Amino acid sequence: MNDPLPRAAGAAAAHPAAVINLNHVYKRYPGGFEALSDVSLTIDAGEMVLITDHSGAGKSTLLKLVAAIEFASSGAVIVSGQNVAKLRPGAVPFLRRKFGIVFQDHKLLYDRNVLQNVLLPLQIAGFDTGDAVRRARAALDKVGLLSKEKAMPITLSGGEQQRACIARAVVNRPAVLLADEPTGNLDEAYGHEIIDLFAAFHRVGVTVVIATHDRLIAEQLRTRAIQLVHGRVADEH
Amino acid sequence: MKAWLRDHARATADALTRLAQTPMASGLNILVIGVALSLPAGVYLVLSQLQSFTRQLTTDPQISIFLELDADARNVESIEENLRNHPDVGNYRFIPRARALAELKRSAGLSDVLDNLKQNPLPDAFVATGVDSKPETLERLRDTAIKWPKVAHVQLDSEWARKLDATLRLGRTAILILGLLLSSALVAVTFNTIRLQILTRREEIEISKLIGATNPFVRRPFLYFGGLQGLAGGLMAWGVLSMAVLLLNRDLATLAALYSASFRIAGLRWDDAMSLLLFSALLGWLGAWLSVTRHLWRFEAR
Numbered sequence: 052m053n054d055p056l057p058r059a060a061g062a063a064a065a066h067p068a069a070v071i072n073l074n075h076v077y078k079r080y081p082g083g084f085e086a087l088s089d090v091s092l093t094i095d096a097g098e099m100v101l102i103t104d105h106s107g108a109g110k111s112t113l114l115k116l117v118a119a120i121e122f123a124s125s126g127a128v129i130v131s132g133q134n135v136a137k138l139r140p141g142a143v144p145f146l147r148r149k150f151g152i153v154f155q156d157h158k159l160l161y162d163r164n165v166l167q168n169v170l171l172p173l174q175i176a177g178f179d180t181g182d183a184v185r186r187a188r189a190a191l192d193k194v195g196l197l198s199k200e201k202a203m204p205i206t207l208s209g210g211e212q213q214r215a216c217i218a219r220a221v222v223n224r225p226a227v228l229l230a231d232e233p234t235g236n237l238d239e240a241y242g243h244e245i246i247d248l249f250a251a252f253h254r255v256g257v258t259v260v261i262a263t264h265d266r267l268i269a270e271q272l273r274t275r276a277i278q279l280v281h282g283r284v285a286d287e288h
Numbered sequence: 289m290k291a292w293l294r295d296h297a298r299a300t301a302d303a304l305t306r307l308a309q310t311p312m313a314s315g316l317n318i319l320v321i322g323v324a325l326s327l328p329a330g331v332y333l334v335l336s337q338l339q340s341f342t343r344q345l346t347t348d349p350q351i352s353i354f355l356e357l358d359a360d361a362r363n364v365e366s367i368e369e370n371l372r373n374h375p376d377v378g379n380y381r382f383i384p385r386a387r388a389l390a391e392l393k394r395s396a397g398l399s400d401v402l403d404n405l406k407q408n409p410l411p412d413a414f415v416a417t418g419v420d421s422k423p424e425t426l427e428r429l430r431d432t433a434i435k436w437p438k439v440a441h442v443q444l445d446s447e448w449a450r451k452l453d454a455t456l457r458l459g460r461t462a463i464l465i466l467g468l469l470l471s472s473a474l475v476a477v478t479f480n481t482i483r484l485q486i487l488t489r490r491e492e493i494e495i496s497k498l499i500g501a502t503n504p505f506v507r508r509p510f511l512y513f514g515g516l517q518g519l520a521g522g523l524m525a526w527g528v529l530s531m532a533v534l535l536l537n538r539d540l541a542t543l544a545a546l547y548s549a550s551f552r553i554a555g556l557r558w559d560d561a562m563s564l565l566l567f568s569a570l571l572g573w574l575g576a577w578l579s580v581t582r583h584l585w586r587f588e589a590r
Contacts, residue, residue: 120498140588141502148500158495174298175501177291219499 068095069129070227070258071117076126078112078282086112088282090126094260096226099253101269102262104279110262111155113279114229117260118150119143148176151220153230157212159204165191165215166200172223190222191215194248210241217248227258234265246271295505296512303512306485307520314517317481321474321521325568326528328467333529333556335463339456351426353414353433354441363438364412370436371416376429380416388413411440471571474521478514478575479582485510486583497587506587510580511573518572522565529556 071094078087086108094100104110115121116128119135128135130146138146159168169190173183191197194214204212213233220228230249234242246268253259261268269276278286307314355363364382371380388410393402418425430442486493493506533555544551556564 118498144497144500144502144505147498152498154498158491158498160492160495162492171496172499175496175499175505177295179290179294 068097069093070096070098070131071260072127072129073113073116074127074129076116076128077124078116078121079124086282087116087123087279090279090282090284092277092284092287094258096258097253097256099249099259099272099274100261101272101274101276102260102279103264103269103276104262105264109279109282110264111231114152114231114260114262118152118229119146144175148172148223149226151217151223151225151228153213153217153220153228153233155232155235157204157216159212159215159219161203161205164201164203165196165207165218168204168215169200169219169222172219176223187218187222190218193221193251194218208241209236210244213237213241213245214248217245221252221257225257227260228252230259230261230263232263232265233261234263234268239267242267243271295508299508299512300516302509303516306509306513307516313481314520317477317517318520318524320477321518321568321572322524322528324470324473324477325521325525325564326532328463328470329525329556329564330529330532331459331463331466333533334553335456335459337553339453339460349426350415350417350445351429351433352443352445353416353436353439354443355412355414356438356440357411359412359438367414367436367439370433371414374429374432376418376425376432378417378419380414383413383415385410385412415445471567474518474568474571475575475578478517478572479579481517482510482514482576482579483583485513486580493584493587503584506584507577507580511576514576514579515569515573518575519565519569521572522568525568526556526561526564 071092073090073092076087076090077085079085090109090113102110102113112121116123116135117130119138122136131149133146135146159165160171166184166187169187170183173186178186188197188200191200194217196211196214196218199207199211199215204215207215213236217230217233220230228249233245233249237245242265249259249261250272261272263269276286276288277284280286353367355367368380368382371377385408389402389408392410416429418429426444430444433439434442496506533553537552540552
């Protein structure tokens with residue numbers, strides 16, 4: 052029990068509820084930069100986990116590996132029991148649909164209004180239009196943006212854009228919410244609102260993984276936090 | 289299944305919206321495609337009509353034996369006897385020069401010119417068919433007949449028609465090449481249009497893929513765009529051809545009246561028009577497919 056490695060190696064078997072399981076994962080980028088080295092961790096269904104990283108790009112990389120946006124250089128990334136590296140290319144989109152992803156830079160589409168942005172995941176999943184609009188409105192209502200559904204994203208404040216991004220992430224009712232620096236560009240008041248939103252989703256059973264360097268979030272949430280330093284797991288509490 | 293249909297409807301709507309959003313660019317593209325297609329299609333139209341015309345002519349191969357102008361009744365008689373006794377001759381008939389002139393006056397609309405002639409320029413002639421329709425039979429007959437006294441000239445009537453047919457075949461090969469070249473131009477036009485669209489819609493593609501869009505989902509609007517643009521180009525080509533035939537026939541009618549004859553170009557038949565539309569839509573689709581396949585790999589995970 053004192054040795055952390057056996058626990059991590061046997062994690063998938065020991066925790067049938069594991070949603071995300073990383074097993075000795077390394078990620079090196081061309082040029083030799085190592086964003087993650089020997090990272091092993093397990094996140095269970097319904098957990099809320101913070102991943103903090105003050106020094107490098109490790110936390111964003113970790114989220115990208117989980118969502119099959121990038122692949123690990125070595126080690127296994129297992130999502131709901133599936134090894135991400137062994138997925139057929141055609142299966143990757145369906146893996147991504149398990150996640151709602153909140154991007155640091157929102158990644159809203161500026162050629163369409165807020166409602167149409169939130170509709171996009173539902174169109175991709177093949178929802179019928181009436182159903183999709185109802186769901187999109189419900190998601191916008193949850194983040195408090197219903198009155199702005201016709202607004203173009205460019206006219207929204209930073210906090211509103213972030214909330215629109217969250218609405219898009221949750222509209223398809225994903226089991227896991229991945230957020231990369233969700234409060235990165237926001238002032239404190241907006242940041243609190245966003246964190247409250249994540250806490251609310253967690254309360255209804257969604258697994259929430261937040262990558263952040265924001266100390267305030269950690270203080271506000273008081274939940275499990277995994278600290279990365281130079282791409283290694285330095286502390287977990 | 290329903291979701292699949294819905295997605296195709298979405299892709300079609302998306303493609304139509306994008307065609308309509310940039311009317312100038314789409315219009316010019318469609319014009320280029322239309323012109324590129326109407327050229328080979330127009331030549332094909334004229335050639336296929338000439339070809340069916342020559343087919344009618346070549347059905348009955350025969351040989352014409354023209355006598356010299358100073359041939360008299362005795363010469364005619366001896367040639368007739370030669371023909372009667374020749375084993376290769378099936379049927380023959382004699383056309384006296386006076387009747388030949390009268391027939392020419394009646395048929396070709398040249399009566400004004402012919403009336404002004406002081407003497408009949410036409411010789412007496414025999415027209416004969418072979419015992420069978422093998423070309424060698426008539427060729428053998430031609431080689432014998434040319435040696436008979438007072439025979440000026442022997443002509444295989446099917447020969448010129450066959451020459452014309454061969455020329456037309458050459459023309460057909462030429463438009464095949466022209467068609468291939470211009471079709472590849474069509475593919476290139478679509479390829480580039482789609483490439484530009486992918487570049488301007490990079491964000492949308494990237495984000496859609498990040499939130500779980502499959503490759504077919506991303507590809508479909510572009511394929512529909514290419515197909516619809518090609519189809520519109522095909523329609524344009526059809527329109528151009530119909531208009532050209534209409535205008536040409538008006539002038540042709542005037543010209544034909546001057547020769548007291550009647551000749552007109554028929555427009556594109558329905559089945560040909562449908563093939564043209566299908567072909568152009570397929571080419572547009574192909575161009576889009578090549579472009580999308582070439583450019584979408586950028587968005588793959590590494």
